[in-house]
Amino acid sequence: MTKRTESNDTDKWDIKITSGGGYLDFHFSELWHYRDLLRMFVKKDIITVYKQTILGPIWFIAQPLLTSLMFFVVFTNIANISTGPVPALLFYLIGTTLWSYFSDTLNMTSRTFTENSSIFGKVYFPRIILPISKVMSGLVKFLIQFGLFFVVWLYYVFVEKRITPNWYILLTPIWLFVIVVLSFCFGIIITSLTTKYRDLVFLIGFGVQLAMYITPVIIPLSGVHGKKKLFFLLNPLTSLFEAFKFGFFGQGSFDVKWIIYSVVFTIVLLAIGIFTFNRVEKRFIDTV
Amino acid sequence: MIKAEDISKLYRLGQVGTGTLSHDLKRWWALARGKEDPYLKIGAENDRTKKSQSDYAWALKDINFEINRGDTIGIIGKNGAGKSTLLKLLSRVTTPTTGQIKIKGRIAALLEVGTGFHPELTGRENIFMNGAILGMTKKEIERKFDEIVDFAGVEMYIDTPVKRYSSGMYVRLAFGVAAHLEPEILIVDEVLAVGDAEFQKKCLGKMSDVASHGRTIIFVSHNMQAIQSLCKKAIFLYNGRVHSQGPVEATINDYLKKSSTSSYVSFEGDLKYSNELIELRSIKVINEHEVGGNFSIDKDVRVEVEAINKNVQTEINVNLFFNTLDGACVFATCSEPQIIKPGHFTASCHIPAHYLNDMVYSLNIMVVNRGAHIMLAKDVISIEGIEPPRPVGWLGKFPGLVRPKFNWDIK
Numbered sequence: 174m175t176k177r178t179e180s181n182d183t184d185k186w187d188i189k190i191t192s193g194g195g196y197l198d199f200h201f202s203e204l205w206h207y208r209d210l211l212r213m214f215v216k217k218d219i220i221t222v223y224k225q226t227i228l229g230p231i232w233f234i235a236q237p238l239l240t241s242l243m244f245f246v247v248f249t250n251i252a253n254i255s256t257g258p259v260p261a262l263l264f265y266l267i268g269t270t271l272w273s274y275f276s277d278t279l280n281m282t283s284r285t286f287t288e289n290s291s292i293f294g295k296v297y298f299p300r301i302i303l304p305i306s307k308v309m310s311g312l313v314k315f316l317i318q319f320g321l322f323f324v325v326w327l328y329y330v331f332v333e334k335r336i337t338p339n340w341y342i343l344l345t346p347i348w349l350f351v352i353v354v355l356s357f358c359f360g361i362i363i364t365s366l367t368t369k370y371r372d373l374v375f376l377i378g379f380g381v382q383l384a385m386y387i388t389p390v391i392i393p394l395s396g397v398h399g400k401k402k403l404f405f406l407l408n409p410l411t412s413l414f415e416a417f418k419f420g421f422f423g424q425g426s427f428d429v430k431w432i433i434y435s436v437v438f439t440i441v442l443l444a445i446g447i448f449t450f451n452r453v454e455k456r457f458i459d460t461v
Numbered sequence: 462m463i464k465a466e467d468i469s470k471l472y473r474l475g476q477v478g479t480g481t482l483s484h485d486l487k488r489w490w491a492l493a494r495g496k497e498d499p500y501l502k503i504g505a506e507n508d509r510t511k512k513s514q515s516d517y518a519w520a521l522k523d524i525n526f527e528i529n530r531g532d533t534i535g536i537i538g539k540n541g542a543g544k545s546t547l548l549k550l551l552s553r554v555t556t557p558t559t560g561q562i563k564i565k566g567r568i569a570a571l572l573e574v575g576t577g578f579h580p581e582l583t584g585r586e587n588i589f590m591n592g593a594i595l596g597m598t599k600k601e602i603e604r605k606f607d608e609i610v611d612f613a614g615v616e617m618y619i620d621t622p623v624k625r626y627s628s629g630m631y632v633r634l635a636f637g638v639a640a641h642l643e644p645e646i647l648i649v650d651e652v653l654a655v656g657d658a659e660f661q662k663k664c665l666g667k668m669s670d671v672a673s674h675g676r677t678i679i680f681v682s683h684n685m686q687a688i689q690s691l692c693k694k695a696i697f698l699y700n701g702r703v704h705s706q707g708p709v710e711a712t713i714n715d716y717l718k719k720s721s722t723s724s725y726v727s728f729e730g731d732l733k734y735s736n737e738l739i740e741l742r743s744i745k746v747i748n749e750h751e752v753g754g755n756f757s758i759d760k761d762v763r764v765e766v767e768a769i770n771k772n773v774q775t776e777i778n779v780n781l782f783f784n785t786l787d788g789a790c791v792f793a794t795c796s797e798p799q800i801i802k803p804g805h806f807t808a809s810c811h812i813p814a815h816y817l818n819d820m821v822y823s824l825n826i827m828v829v830n831r832g833a834h835i836m837l838a839k840d841v842i843s844i845e846g847i848e849p850p851r852p853v854g855w856l857g858k859f860p861g862l863v864r865p866k867f868n869w870d871i872k
Contacts, residue, residue, distance in 0.1 A: 186464075186563040186564060186565050187564060187565050187566065187567075188553070188562075188563070188564040188565075188568070189561055189562070189563050189564075190550060190551075190553055190556055190557065190561060190562040190563075190564070191556065191557070191560075191561040191562075192556050192557055192558055192559060192560075192561075206596075206598075207593070207596070209589075209593045209597075209598050209599040210593035210594060212593075212599075213589055213590045213593045213594075216586075217579055217582060217590060220581075220582070220586075221579060221581045224581045225581075292576055292577050292594070293554065294549075294554055294572075295554065295570075295572045295573045295576045296552065296554070296570060296572065296573075296576050296577075296594055296595065297552055297553035297554055297570065298594060298596065369481070369485075370482065455555070455556045456556055458549075458554055458555045459472065459473075459555055460473075
């Protein structure tokens with residue numbers, strides 16, 4: 174609103190608090206100053222989850238293992254859904270690990286503003302640190318679960334010799350990174366949209382559950398045909414999940430066209446995410 | 462150094478609902494056409510005693526001030542005058558609706574002690590957590606760690622989750638972290654309200670320590686003692702505006718003077734306070750020959766009840782109940798029964814100086830006719846005792862619902 178810029182003393186001030194502001198700004202230097210806070214948040218997330226348990230982080234592994242076994246019983250043994258040439262257990266293991274990373278991160282980041290309003294109402298720090306910390310603590314959990322997958326995968330590759338990986342396996346970090354950014358973007362957009370009007374909250378949980386069925390978690394993309402396949406492919410996660418598996422299993426699909434689609438989708442979403450987050454973070458405390 | 466230029470803050474009253482959505486849409490439409498926000502014009506003044514006509518209220522309006530390096534500034538004002546809002550703006554928790562604040566120097570705000578403390582984390586972990594939230598780096602915290610633990614006196618329990626701490630230990634640890642911040646500008650809300658007297662003294666000592674090192678302190682409190690001992694200057698907010706600012710004594714005096722005006726409630730035309738036997742007309746609280754709902758506790762206070770006897774000539778006595786805001790009765794006082802003729806009469810009650818405490822009392826009026834009450838008017842007025850600055854010593858809140866000054870002999 175009132176923006177007086179006195180050209181001679183603009184660099185004299187460290188901080189200017191105004192009503193507006195750059196909506197696409199991303200202050201890396203400020204984030205860097207608060208890196209210790211980011212580390213503390215991540216540490217807190219990890220150590221508080223399994224405080225006062227005896228097995229501790231082992232519970233991280235139990236979750237995908239039990240889900241995969243359940244999928245194996247329900248979808249493979251009872252419903253007879255094929256996972257193609259890939260061993261079903263291995264297929265479900267990587268599917269649920271990736272999917273639970275995506276949905277957990279999305280769910281947690283999408284509650285950034287509402288859940289932390291008491292902290293946000295009392296002290297300033299770059300708000301974006303909280304969703305970033307959720308992404309990172311989720312990543313730690315993911316890596317532990319991925320370790321489990323890796324062990325099972327080694328067994329199938331070297332002992333049973335049922336699958337042969339290919340060189341695309343080296344691209345894995347890229348796919349992972351894009352999935353991380355996607356979940357982060359969805360999360361911050363949702364949290365920004367739900368500070369004032371909470372209606373959307375009710376749809377999100379349901380929507381995320383549904384989205385799993387248009388992502389190759391249970392059924393490989395090769396098992397989907399016709400119009401349904403387009404639905405799968407429009408989901409930006411699909412080609413990423415497929416590419417991820419392509420390297421490890423040596424089969425599935427690797428479609429550059431759709432991968433580019435996913436990456437572009439992510440970049441656009443990131444811009445929208447930072448824009449909405451910046452817009453909301455300055456004054457959400459008045460309406461939350 | 463801080464410079465506030467024309468800052469204002471508009472709050473919406475009431476709940477978020479479909480009405481809010483329609484306002485948002487109208488605002489968005491106006492801004493999209495390049496017009497001014499239509500709701501900025503209609504905000505009511507921040508006066509809590511009146512019911513607002515508008516859905517919006519200015520919590521702060523056109524605030525200007527400048528704070529130089531090394532200043533110690535107290536922000537004073539009644540509840541709801543905008544102190545907390547101003548703190549929120551300065552500490553960057555929210556942004557002003559219009560205007561801007563410019564800050565030079567590293568700033569830290571203590572609006573609460575122990576922000577971000579997690580009950581499951583140990584004392585050690587929470588020191589790092591809380592320190593990081595307040596903007597310290599890991600190195601800084603490591604350097605201060607022993608001092609903080611020492612200050613809080615929790616050495617034995619440092620590796621125990623804070624959920625097992627006593628509330629005193631918890632607060633001491635939390636304040637310990639805050640006290641060892643080294644910002645150039647420190648903003649402190651009434652965190653001193655916690656803890657026992659000894660601890661309060663320790664905190665105030667720590668703060669004047671910080672001030673003497675040439676750092677800037679902005680301190681908000683209801684406690685005039687603390688403000689006066691810590692601050693050299695003050696800003697007095699009244700209904701969301703700066704009423705006065707300057708040297709601390711003058712501003713506090715202004716605050717006390719301003720606080721002790723305008724408290725008179727008229728019941729005229731209110732059927733609740735009228736029946737076939739009696740009609741209450743008004744209640745007035747008079748302090749130092751001025752009509753005031755806020756009184757200085759070292760001065761006499763007179764409460765005057767004006768009423769009309771609609772009955773025949775009869776024997777009447779008037780009672781006043783002094784209640785706390787929670788509704789507990791502190792004491793009741795009644796006049797001697799007296800023969801009153803039909804028509805106007807005034808009953809006035811003198812409460813001597815040094816009897817009431819510095820708190821809010823809500824008054825009931827009861828009128829009794831020959832042993833039977835004919836009128837009971839509840840919570841007709843609230844009055845607040847204000848304590849003049851204490852010269853030296855302890856600065857905490859005086860306990861108790863009254864604060865009588867008795868004669869003491871020490872031999």
